[in-house]
Amino acid sequence: MAKKMGKRLMGICGVAVTAVYAAGYIYTMPSAQAAATSTSLPAASASAPSTPSTSTSNHAKHTAKQQSTSSTTRKSSQSTSTSTKNQATSTAKYKDGTYTGTGTNAYGTCSVAVTIQHGKIASVKITNYMMHYPQYYIDPQLPKEVVSMQTWQIYIVSGATASTYNFAEAVYYALKKAKA
Amino acid sequence: MNIENWLKTPKGYMMAMLIGLTLVGALRPQDHIGLLNAGVSVVTALVIDWAVAMIYKNKKKFPDGGIITALIIADVLSNSTPWYIFVATTAVALLSKHLIKTGRKPIFNPAAVGLLVAIYVFSTGQSWWGSLALLPIWLIPVLIIPGIVISIRVNKFPQVVSFLGVYFALMLFMAIFHLGLPYDTPADALRIPFVNSALFLAFFMLTDPPTSPASYTKQIIFGSLVAVIGSVIFANYGGLAYLLIGLLVGNLSNYTLMRVKQRKLSEVMVNNKKALLKL
Numbered sequence: 001m002a003k004k005m006g007k008r009l010m011g012i013c014g015v016a017v018t019a020v021y022a023a024g025y026i027y028t029m030p031s032a033q034a035a036a037t038s039t040s041l042p043a044a045s046a047s048a049p050s051t052p053s054t055s056t057s058n059h060a061k062h063t064a065k066q067q068s069t070s071s072t073t074r075k076s077s078q079s080t081s082t083s084t085k086n087q088a089t090s091t092a093k094y095k096d097g098t099y100t101g102t103g104t105n106a107y108g109t110c111s112v113a114v115t116i117q118h119g120k121i122a123s124v125k126i127t128n129y130m131m132h133y134p135q136y137y138i139d140p141q142l143p144k145e146v147v148s149m150q151t152w153q154i155y156i157v158s159g160a161t162a163s164t165y166n167f168a169e170a171v172y173y174a175l176k177k178a179k180a
Numbered sequence: 181m182n183i184e185n186w187l188k189t190p191k192g193y194m195m196a197m198l199i200g201l202t203l204v205g206a207l208r209p210q211d212h213i214g215l216l217n218a219g220v221s222v223v224t225a226l227v228i229d230w231a232v233a234m235i236y237k238n239k240k241k242f243p244d245g246g247i248i249t250a251l252i253i254a255d256v257l258s259n260s261t262p263w264y265i266f267v268a269t270t271a272v273a274l275l276s277k278h279l280i281k282t283g284r285k286p287i288f289n290p291a292a293v294g295l296l297v298a299i300y301v302f303s304t305g306q307s308w309w310g311s312l313a314l315l316p317i318w319l320i321p322v323l324i325i326p327g328i329v330i331s332i333r334v335n336k337f338p339q340v341v342s343f344l345g346v347y348f349a350l351m352l353f354m355a356i357f358h359l360g361l362p363y364d365t366p367a368d369a370l371r372i373p374f375v376n377s378a379l380f381l382a383f384f385m386l387t388d389p390p391t392s393p394a395s396y397t398k399q400i401i402f403g404s405l406v407a408v409i410g411s412v413i414f415a416n417y418g419g420l421a422y423l424l425i426g427l428l429v430g431n432l433s434n435y436t437l438m439r440v441k442q443r444k445l446s447e448v449m450v451n452n453k454k455a456l457l458k459l
Contacts, residue, residue, distance in 0.1 A: 010332070013341040013345075016345060017345045017348065020345055020349050021344075024349075024352035024355060024370045025370050027352060027356065028351075028355045028366055028367035028370055031355070031365065031367045032368075109362075109418075135303075137260070
């Protein structure tokens with residue numbers, strides 16, 4: 001058994017580790033803030049004008065309830081719709097083709113390929129999934145939901161909120177590219 | 181031994197700390213179910229450890245090691261994981277402890293084995309909720325203070341410090357030279373929830389006495405190696421498993437070095453014996 005380490009040495013080591021951590025934290029602060037800004041969806045709620053899928057005006061506004069996985073999640077400002085499905089009909093027209101998008105947060109990254117046919121979302125495929133939660137939590141449920149609802153604003157999957165946010169963000173960016 | 185004395189032992193203290201963290205982590209409404217999952221893991225551990233004791237006709241003792249493994253697994257697996265995955269992961273972890281061993285010591289950290297299998301075989305999510313990764317940042321002393329105390333109690337402070345020092349230094353290095361992936365960046369690694377995972381691993385998994393070295397020099401090498409392997413995997417692949425793989429590689433190197441030392445010792449003993457016989 002090794003002899004006990006002196007308290008003074010422990011203190012010095014502890015301070016050294018804290019200093020290295022603080023240096024890293026401070027150095028990465030700009031990139032963390034930039035990432036937080038770039039990954040927050042511009043259209044956080046359905047009422048925002050720049051949403052890729054515009055709800056028809058006679059429909060009730062989405063009751064987009066802000067949901068956060070935790071205070072630590074960078075996507076806390078992002079929301080997805082929890083309103084009823086019939087509110088999500090879309091009149092948006094998209095250019096035909098396949099478009100990709102990526103969503104990222106502290107829990108990982110999700111990329112999708114959205115195929116547009118005749119101006120409508122024909123299929124959504126998850127092309128890259130590097131999240132803390134397994135893919136089967138959201139796949140094929142959420143891709144099917146996007147196709148049926150014709151919007152990126154999908155229901156949050158309980159227990160995989162961060163994955164849902166990332167997926168929604170990825171679809172949002174793909175649809176943004178596809179916008180006519 | 182009464183409970184008061186038992187709580188003063190490293191295992192007793194470790195278990196008390198893990199129970200405390202589990203209770204605090206479960207304060208988050210979505211993680212209330214974590215208490216039930218922890219119960220499932222602990223019961224599985226009790227059953228397996230007692231079954232193994234019966235099979236090998238060992239003296240029955242309180243399976244504190246198994247309970248600690250179960251609590252670590254419960255604190256790491258996502259609480260949206262089905263209960264039977266907790267059973268399977270705990271079973272894999274404890275079977276690895278009883279089957280992959282040298283003498284009476286397991287070679288690999290049992291919880292790390294179970295959790296790695298859970299990622300790649302059971303495709304489970306791991307939220308490290310017991311590291312308070314999903315709770316506000318002001319609760320982080322609840323993780324750090326008991327962690328430092330336990331690392332001192334088991335005399336593994338140099339190992340913990342070398343791991344964290346090298347890990348944080350490598351993240352800083354990656355940030356300065358823009359190394360790594362566009363996602364899972366050093367900025368992420370140095371912030372919650374990722375940093376909680378590293379701290380939890382350092383304090384409660386790296387410090388496992390049977391699977392890590394005793395001497396301070398070896399502890400520093402061990403801690404540094406785990407940090408380097410983990411950081412390299414993080415920089416190239418990201419994901420969940422980088423810390424666990426780093427720890428298991430460290431365990432394997434510890435075992436290998438121990439075997440080499442044992443072989444050298446036995447060779448010296450044989451040579452001495454031959455020399456004595458010649459005389």
